[in-house]
Each structure stands twice: as structure tokens, then as C-alpha cells.
Amino acid sequence: MNKRVVFDKDVIAKRVRELGQAISQRYGNEPLVCVCVLKGAFVFFADLMRSLDIDPELDFVRLASYAGGTSRQGKMIFSKDMEVSIEDKHVLIVEDVVDTGHSMQYLTRVLETRNPRSIAIAALVDKNERRELDVTVDFPGFSLDKGFIVGYGLDYDEKYRGLEGIYELIVND
Numbered sequence: 001m002n003k004r005v006v007f008d009k010d011v012i013a014k015r016v017r018e019l020g021q022a023i024s025q026r027y028g029n030e031p032l033v034c035v036c037v038l039k040g041a042f043v044f045f046a047d048l049m050r051s052l053d054i055d056p057e058l059d060f061v062r063l064a065s066y067a068g069g070t071s072r073q074g075k076m077i078f079s080k081d082m083e084v085s086i087e088d089k090h091v092l093i094v095e096d097v098v099d100t101g102h103s104m105q106y107l108t109r110v111l112e113t114r115n116p117r118s119i120a121i122a123a124l125v126d127k128n129e130r131r132e133l134d135v136t137v138d139f140p141g142f143s144l145d146k147g148f149i150v151g152y153g154l155d156y157d158e159k160y161r162g163l164e165g166i167y168e169l170i171v172n173d
Contacts, residue, residue, distance in 0.1 A: 003160075003167035006149060007142060012165065016044070019122060019139050020051025023092065030117070031089040032056035035082060037063065037107070040096030043153030043161070044124040044141070048094060056092070059084040063103055076106045086116040092139075093119065096154055099127035101135030108135075125149065125166070142166075 007015075034056045036045035049058060062080035091111055098104050098121065108119050122139035129145050150156050151163030160167070 001156075002170045002172065003150070003163075004170055005165055006144070006147065006168050007152075007166040009152075009164040012141075012152060013047070015141050016047045017051050019141060020048055021053070023048075023122065023139060024053040026120075027054060027056070027090055027092075029054070032092060033084055033086050033089050033116075034058050034092045034094055035111075036060045037093065037095045037103075038080065039161075040153050040155065041094050041124065044096060045094045048122065057084050057089075061107065063107065076103065078110075086111060086114050089116055091116045091119045093121045095121060095123045097125045097127060097149070098123040098135060098137050099130040101131050101133035104135045105133045124152070124154075 032054065034045070034049060036042060036058070038060055039062070059082045060080060061078060061082055064077055064079040093104065093107060095104060104121055108121075111119055120138040121136070122141075123137045124141040126137040126140035126143050127145070128137070128143060147168040148156070149166050150160035150169050151165050151167045153161050154166065155161045156169055
């Protein structure tokens, strides 16, 4: 497989700083919990948290879908749930890629039952064109129409997460 650069490390770093400023301005001194969706968002999450001018609480979740295959119709569960209370606090979910919206809709619905002040989503990549559900990315890093991307935490079969930029994987026929 070959790779084509989509966003290099300098473009990503600049955009992450911009998002950090916007998030800091939006929440100010309000109580905020930033929640990283593992595994793909961990690099973006770390850089984004260091770019903030505020000091939120941090936590992590990992979602798993079980349907006997790749179907989205299966049951979605936490394989790692949060440990921090979000009651009466703002919540910022930090995700790698939001495409169909199924995972983010599920996660926001679960978190809403825990009585937060608000829930917002920051995503490294927003594939809005693929959206099947009404999910809004409040802090989008980049928008993409298509392509299978890797790097900067994103993987293909657990490979390529450590690449500094974001690349499109090109499958050779």
C-alpha cells in the first residue's frame, strides 16, 4: 500500500492550536471535562489539551460494537467507561473521525443521562458528507469527502498511528 499526504504535521499543528483557542474561549472558567475516544483520538487529544489556555478534567472512553461482524446495527457498548463525574459540567468529546454519526449519537445519548451542562464534539476529521444521523461537530479540525486516512493516531489494522501527518492509504490493485 502507498500513502499520499493529506495534511502534514505543520498544517495539523496550526489547526490544533486554532481549535485550542476556540475551545478555551468558549468555556473560559466553566467546569469542563474533555473526553478522549480511544484509540484513534489519543494523539489529537494530547496535542489539543496542551493547546488549551484552560485546565479541564480529562477522561477516556472506548466504544465497541458487537453485531457478529461489521454491521452498525449491533449493540454498542463501552469497553472502557469514564471515571470522572460529568454532572453539572460541560463535556467536550474528542474524536478522531466523525462520519456516519452512529458512535457519536450513541455516546452523547449515554452522557446526557449523566446530567452534564452541555455536550459538544471536537473531531480531527469531519466526514459530514457520510453523515447518516443528525450529529454536529462543534469543533471540526478538517473536513474530508472521501478516502481512507491513517496517521496522527488513525490506523489501518493497528498500523500507521505514529505517523506525524495524516495520509490517505492507496491500495494497489
